[in-house]
Amino acid sequence: MTVSKTASAAAAKPSRPARKELAEGLVDDAALQLGELSELLGYSLKRAQLRVFEDFLRCVAPLQLTPAQFSVLLLLDRNPGRNQTEIANTLGILRPNFVAMLDGLESRDLCTRIRSTNDRRSHILMLTDKGRAVLARAKKLVATKHEARLNEVLGPANRAALLDMLATIAREF
Amino acid sequence: MTVSKTASAAAAKPSRPARKELAEGLVDDAALQLGELSELLGYSLKRAQLRVFEDFLRCVAPLQLTPAQFSVLLLLDRNPGRNQTEIANTLGILRPNFVAMLDGLESRDLCTRIRSTNDRRSHILMLTDKGRAVLARAKKLVATKHEARLNEVLGPANRAALLDMLATIAREF
DNA sequence: GATATTCGATATAGTGCATAACAATTATCA
DNA sequence: TGATAATTGTTATGCACTATATCGAATATC
Numbered sequence: 001m002t003v004s005k006t007a008s009a010a011a012a013k014p015s016r017p018a019r020k021e022l023a024e025g026l027v028d029d030a031a032l033q034l035g036e037l038s039e040l041l042g043y044s045l046k047r048a049q050l051r052v053f054e055d056f057l058r059c060v061a062p063l064q065l066t067p068a069q070f071s072v073l074l075l076l077d078r079n080p081g082r083n084q085t086e087i088a089n090t091l092g093i094l095r096p097n098f099v100a101m102l103d104g105l106e107s108r109d110l111c112t113r114i115r116s117t118n119d120r121r122s123h124i125l126m127l128t129d130k131g132r133a134v135l136a137r138a139k140k141l142v143a144t145k146h147e148a149r150l151n152e153v154l155g156p157a158n159r160a161a162l163l164d165m166l167a168t169i170a171r172e173f
Numbered sequence: 174m175t176v177s178k179t180a181s182a183a184a185a186k187p188s189r190p191a192r193k194e195l196a197e198g199l200v201d202d203a204a205l206q207l208g209e210l211s212e213l214l215g216y217s218l219k220r221a222q223l224r225v226f227e228d229f230l231r232c233v234a235p236l237q238l239t240p241a242q243f244s245v246l247l248l249l250d251r252n253p254g255r256n257q258t259e260i261a262n263t264l265g266i267l268r269p270n271f272v273a274m275l276d277g278l279e280s281r282d283l284c285t286r287i288r289s290t291n292d293r294r295s296h297i298l299m300l301t302d303k304g305r306a307v308l309a310r311a312k313k314l315v316a317t318k319h320e321a322r323l324n325e326v327l328g329p330a331n332r333a334a335l336l337d338m339l340a341t342i343a344r345e346f
Numbered sequence: 347g348a349t350a351t352t353c354g355a356t357a358t359a360g361t362g363c364a365t366a367a368c369a370a371t372t373a374t375c376a
Numbered sequence: 377t378g379a380t381a382a383t384t385g386t387t388a389t390g391c392a393c394t395a396t397a398t399c400g401a402a403t404a405t406c
Contacts, residue, residue, distance in 0.1 A: 003265040032263045035251035036312070041323055041332070042229050042240055044339035045222045047265070051346045052215045067215055068362095078208035085384065090205045092220070094364065099386060113385095121371045121384040139209070150214055153345050158338055159214070165327060165335045166217035172326050173224045241393095258353065267395065272355055286354090294353040294402045 003046045052150070059145040063138050068093075069105060070142070073135045076111055076127045083122035084113075110134055225323070232318040236311050241266075242278060243315070246308045249284055249300045256295035257286075283307055 037043050056067050065073070068091075075087055088098040102125070105111045110131035113123035127135065151159055210216050229240050238246070241264075248260055261271035275298070278284045283304035286296035300308065324332055 032248065032252045032255065032259060034263070035247055037244055037247050037251075038340065039320075039336070040244070040247075040315070041320065041336055041339075042222070042225045043244060044336055044343060045218070045225055046240075047343040048339040048346075049215070049218045049222045050265075051342055052218055055346060056215050067219075071210055071213070071216060074208055074210050074213075075205065078210075079205045082205065083384075086205060090207070092223075095385070096365085096387080097363065119372070119384080123385070142213070147212075147214065149346070150342075153341060154338060162335065162338045163212070163214055163217055165331055166214075166221040167211065168326060169224055169323075170217060170220040173221075173228060173322070256353075268354070269356080269396085270394065292353080292403070296354070 003043070003050055055149065056142070056146050059149075060138055060141050063134055063141065065134070065138055068101065070135075070138055072101065072105065073110065073127065073131060073138070076125050077132065077135055080126060081124055083116065083119075083124055085122070087125055105131070228322065229315070229319050232322075233311055233314050236307055236314065238307070238311055241274065243308075243311055245274065245278065246283065246300065246304060246311070249298050250305065250308055253299060254297055256289065256292075256297055258295070260298055278304075 053067055056070075060070065071091055072087065075091060076082075079087070084098055084102065085095055087093075088095050093101070102111070102113065106113060109128055112126050112128055114126060116122045116124050154162060226240055229243075233243065244264055245260065248264060249255075252260070257271055257275065258268055260266075261268050266274070275284070275286065279286060282301055285299050285301055287299060289295045289297050327335060
């Protein structure tokens with residue numbers, strides 16, 4: 001696997017080529033054989049995931065939200081009154097790593113930590129008005145640009161089937 | 174998104190529970206609502222990818238190979254005589270980051286760097302005999318354990334369809 | 347032959363992920 | 377009730393992966 005974002009075979013750059021190939025006969029270059037790699041589910045899974053995240057970032061760039069931040073806002077909206085541990089756990093984020101993330105969102109006034117009166121150890125998380133507004137705009141961008149593009153490429157039926165299989169893997173694997 | 178490996182809601186640990194819920198009536202806990210999150214392709218994509226990589230590591234653990242290392246060995250086997258830049262590029266690895274990776278593989282005697290006679294700047298990469306042997310064993314483990322498990326969960330037809338859609342995304346998205 | 351390009355490599359920074367440990371608070375149990 | 381254990385948010389820290397700039401050596405281009 002591996003697969004980073006950048007690093008496409010030829011990183012297009014207008015300059016003098018330092019190659020010869022075209023001069024000699026046998027251009028054994030062209031493109032390498034992926035071989036069994038194209039049958040490795042994990043490989044395609046990672047490449048696809050990187051592309052999708054990349055597109056997500058582009059589509060929602062005006063709001064400066066990462067996929068992770070968007071998922072937090074979504075979850076806070078659907079589950080008000082929860083504390084950090086609960087939100088972090090359902091997203092698969094470790095509590096220590098969730099702290100800095102919340103600091104970022106809170107410093108942008110997208111959400112708030114409120115000391116719980118029941119349990120003064122925990123912080124109840126709430127979206128602010130601005131947080132709700134940003135989330136609404138983000139949802140619209142995601143739906144009309146990001147997911148819409150996936151529908152174009154895959155077709156609605158395939159997209160649904162793909163989502164279902166991915167959920168199956170995440171659930172039963 | 175987000176989604177790390179660990180951090181399942183309850184990280185099983187035999188100890189005294191510091192909860193009350195079961196005592197009081199309304200257990201409003203249970204499980205949070207994912208909401209639109211379950212319709213976000215990128216979210217399921219990432220969760221599935223993490224699970225698949227996790228399983229890959231388990232299945233191939235006796236050989237101590239990461240998905241990235243496995244992909245390099247596969248590519249070297251199919252494309253002998255290539256240099257570092259070519260291999261790194263087709264895998265989406267940046268050349269600087271590929272150096273340490275090759276150091277690891279070479280120190281384990283799985284592959285070799287050979288100064289090219291045509292172009293003394295570049296290193297031709299070759300699998301060693303041990304590298305070929307390890308790759309063969311890894312392929313077997315991946316096929317009989319890793320991919321076999323995916324076939325069980327998804328079914329062969331779905332697995333093929335999934336692979337096709339992921340490739341489509343990686344290609345046309 | 348002078349200049350630009352490529353190759354492998356180093357240094358470095360940013361991000362994500364993971365674990366240990368701590369103070370404050372709460373739950374449990376004797 | 378008091379002692380002990382557990383939980384919450386937090387900090388510190390380390391590891392892995394990713395990304396960019398830069399370098400010397402070698403090669404290509406003009």
